[in-house]
Amino acid sequence: MDLFHIVSEERIKKAYEDGEFENLPGMGKPLPLDDLAGVPEELRMAYKLLKNAGYTEEESHLRRELTTIEDLMKKCDDPREREGLRKKLNEKLLRFNQMMSKRGVKTNSSFFKNYEHKVHNKLK
Numbered sequence: 001m002d003l004f005h006i007v008s009e010e011r012i013k014k015a016y017e018d019g020e021f022e023n024l025p026g027m028g029k030p031l032p033l034d035d036l037a038g039v040p041e042e043l044r045m046a047y048k049l050l051k052n053a054g055y056t057e058e059e060s061h062l063r064r065e066l067t068t069i070e071d072l073m074k075k076c077d078d079p080r081e082r083e084g085l086r087k088k089l090n091e092k093l094l095r096f097n098q099m100m101s102k103r104g105v106k107t108n109s110s111f112f113k114n115y116e117h118k119v120h121n122k123l124k
Helices: 003-017 041-052 057-075 079-102 110-123
Strands: none
Touching: 057 079
């Protein structure tokens, strides 16, 4: 055992004897579950790495939705339905890019920049 470990243990014992650990917030209540409690133990490290890198489940879900809407637009023959899909795509793109900008990720999409400019002009 090194010196720091011994000193730490002594301080913890003294604090316990002095009653400093009594009446702490949440005492007697179960600890909150980890957000990865439902993930198998062998996958938790990978999930933590992805989360720490900023890759969230919401981002993944939005990317899948964007891809699905784009695929539907390619196969859509009805102009009214295509317009509805385009609106959905614009909303999802705006939400996705807002999420990315909050994380500090720059988007190079000229489509988004044009759409963002139109939104800002309407809000003025």
